[in-house]
Amino acid sequence: MGSLARAYGRPLASVIAGIAVAWVLVLILVPLGAMVEQSLWWRDSKGDASLSIDRLYNDISLIELDLETETDPAKQAAFDQSLVEKRAEIATLEAQETNPPKTYGLANFTRMSGLHFYIFVRTIFYALLVTALALVVCYPVAYVVALASGPRKAIILMVALIVPYAINELLRVYAWLMILDYRGVINGVLQWMGFIDLDAREWIPFLENPSAVFLAMIYTYVLFMVFPMVNTLETLDRNQIEAARDLGASTFRIHRRVIIPHAKPGIAVGCIMTFMLSAGSYSVPAIMTRGQGGDWFSQLVYRQFYESNNWNMGSAYAVSLLVVCTAFILLMMRLFGVGLRDIAK
Amino acid sequence: MSTATESAGARLVLNIYIGLFVLYLFLPLAVMSAAAFNAFDYPSVTQWQGFTLKWFVALAHDQRLLQGLVNSVLVALGVIAVSIPAGLSGALILTRLGQRSGTMLYSVLVSPVLTPGIILGISSLIFWREFGVPGGLFVAVMAQSSFIASYAMLLFLARLQRQDRTLEEAALDLGASHLLVFRRITLPFLAPTCFTAAVVAFLQSFENYNTTVFAIGGEWTLVTEIASRLRFGLSPVINVVGVIFVALTLVAAITYVVLKKKLKA
Structure with missing residues (x-):
């Protein structure tokens, strides 16, 4: 604090410190505390x-x-x-x-019904699956963009990746809604080929299958895996790859011993972002199920707040989600041996 | 030009793979854009009933969507007003703090970026209700700012790491007041980042859905309005919004790349 005052003078330093403290308290810590507090009590309505x-x-x-x-x-x-x-x-x-009267305790957490707990676990499982699949799909893409193409091609590829990344997430989901809808592109093509008749409502109900949410989710969040990996791979000295090859290493070995170790921070960040976004996504399930299905945990949270009007229960659900995401971040940081400073770049 | 670390066969496979990946990214967007020009009143490309611009006219008369656009801009401006000063203050403090306390503060300030958006929306909603402020545009500004300020801070931090501090110290030695040094040296040095951070904040805010939908209450932004429309039957008007987004993004991305190349040359 002293060095801040030395650099900018006492009045200015206190303004700076004041704004930062307000940010930490009003926007981050106290709202978080309020949510946790809300999740820890309930009002006992005695039925009798x-x-x-x-x-x-x-x-x-x-x-x-x-x-x-x-x-x-x-x-x-x-x-x-x-x-x-x-x-x-x-x-x-x-x-x-x-x-x-208010009663404090953990009942909001333990009272989660079997079905809701099942959806909670399934959401986390699907989010892990989205993350794993995105990692596998994106690694070659990141490798080509960062290392295996000339500067011109790399720029073209970057634009090709940035444009869909920058387009609103809702519209990306909407595009898939159009494709999988009853009168969507796939059913339209099937009709054109003579397999089904839309006027007789013979469409294939892709949207009623939970995997529709899964498909759209991968499409929506896959690029959050690419960019962090590209960023770290770009800093790899290509001579290292050349050297490994000259020394007789196979392609597989080069990836395992040279490229992947270098990409570790990027992989960690990509996994964290993809998992966090898909586990907490409300847009994708809400749109793909047209607000009907309750396949994703975030939809349950939304309903607790805006339909059941049970904010205590809703907060408990939100806190559970937050705990899982935090655990995942810590796990990834440990697994890949990266610090918080490597993550947020 | 290209580093030939792969055999020709491997390179072919990689190129085909990338081609498919880009196709996968763009085909759905192309389908969505094309349907905006279809006269059929259900968004479709397979049932083509002729080219039309009537959905653009319909959008121009859609009061709720237009009001949503105004609300989105208002929220985004509010977010800029909150998150630029916050991000700048956070970055200035962090560059002057010691290792230990610095890491602590850094973790807190960066944590919103790693928190699921719905949680930020929920916690702001609960917090502001304590003060009798119901969900709405103001709470949306606060909820979004909590993480957008972190992005702004990261941008400022990166810029401050390249700062030559001797300049400020020299000015102080020559008798300039702290305020003058800040106004004439520090701020001009940070001005380009202020601009970048404002643009990033605007885009992030404008696009945001997961945080906003919890904090917005009975009000609406363009994005939350689109989402609630999608729940009740599809309309090509939404595709028109999509086309406009795609076109703007394309123009912005190409300008950005061209500008960056020119600056480097």
Whole structure:
């Protein structure tokens, strides 16, 4: 902090520090804390509260009837007394019913139903699969763009990759929706070839299969794997490859011992980004299933917030997702031996 | 020109592979773009009923989409206003901090980039509700800024690493005030990055869906409006939006590459 003040003077340094602190607190840490806090409590709505209230009202009317026929002042006083007690009890019960007390605990996490937990696990599994497939598909692409083509071709390839990367993710999903839809491109071609008749609604329902989401997801996030790998591979000295080849290494060995070790940070970043984006993607499943299916965990989270209006449960779901993503990042960092500074470049 | 580390056969296989990959990337976009010009009122390329521009006219009269465009621009400007100062401050502090505390702060400031977008949207929604601010354009600005500021910071950090600090020190020795040095030396040095960061922030904000959809509440941006349209039947108007996006992106990418080449030459 001292060096900041020395460099920019005390007033300016405090403005800079103030903005940074506001950023950390207002935009990052406190909202995150608020979400975690929200996931840790719930309001107990006791199901039998309304029943007890009804019973108390019944008791009161009975006592009031008794009171009207009663002549003994001592007994009247006793009735009055019990009336007051019952009314007070009703008041507290009704307050609890409209504004149930907060209870803290982990129940939002443990209360996740079997189906939701299954979707949670399946989402993570699919996200891992997307990541693995993207890695396999993209490695040769990154290799060619970064190392195995001349500068001209490399530039053309970069443009060819940047354009679809820069186009809105929704539109990329939409393109696949058009292709796989009931009256989409594939069904259209099948009709043209005479296999099916669209007017008789004989289409093949690709969209009703969960793999439609999977297909569109790979298409949408595959490029997040390419660019980090290209970035690291570009810094590899091509002479190293030449040297390895001159020394008699096979192509496979060159990749395993020279190129892949050099690409490690890029592979780690690519995997982290692809996994994080696909595990947390809301756009792809929401559009591919037209908001109907609940195949992806993010859709469950959205419903907790905007349909069930259960923010506590929704927060617990979101926190679970965050924990998995953080674990994945830490695992990748350890596996590939890279630090946070290598990741964010 | 090319490093001949592969045999001719291997190079052929690689070239075919890359060709297929690029085809895979572009074919869906081409299909989407073509359907925008089809007179058929369901987005399709297989049932071609003649060339038309009527969907462009329909877009020009679509009040909700146009309002969405205005909202998107407003949010993006808000994001620039928040994330450029934040990113710049973060970068200035990090370049002056020691190794240990620097890494701590760095981890916190970079973490939003690695957090799933929906989580940023949710946490902002919950946070601002505490202050009685419901989901809307303002909360969307805050949610998006949390990670876009990190991107801006990374850009500033990269630029600051190439900074020659002796210039600032010399100016201070010659009696310039800190404020003058900052205004006349530091800021001009960072000005190109400010511009780049603003462009990046604008694009990131404009394109964002996963964070925005949670934070936007009852309001809408162009992108969230498109998404909610897709849920109820398809319309070629969305394809027109797609064509415009594709065209703008192509122009921008080519200009960028040409400019970069010219600067290098």
